[in-house]
Amino acid sequence: MANETTSTQSETPDLSHLGYEQARDELMDVVRRLETGGLTLEESLAAWERGEALAKHCQAKLDGARARLDAAIGGEEG
Template identity: 75%
Template structure:
């Protein structure tokens, strides 16, 4: 059976979730975001086969998860820093 899905896209889709996740974990936020933008652009442009569109959609979902993990991690770090500042403010003022 022949497929029009590129080899890289096929690896992402059929290469196993563990392999894709490991590669995606190495992506920085900006890299994942930029690739996601490109995936969306290609989907919006049309002209792809159903198989290509599905592969792009699945890749976009994985990239969105990578971006979400980065943003969640940044939020957690910010929350921790703010909580630390609050502790310092309340314990360092002589009233606590």
């Protein structure tokens, strides 16, 4: 059983196929499930890890959008 936990924790989910809105919606669902409770410890940990990955993905999408906006604004001023 310890090997299963270790292998799942070391895997990084591929979220590249998710757009910002999809990732945000899934993140909100994960938070809702965690707040509602009723999950086992393993389910809670898996949901938390998924939520962390989704939050990082959303932040990266927002950072990318900000960089594009900054570049567009900078290009108009120059």
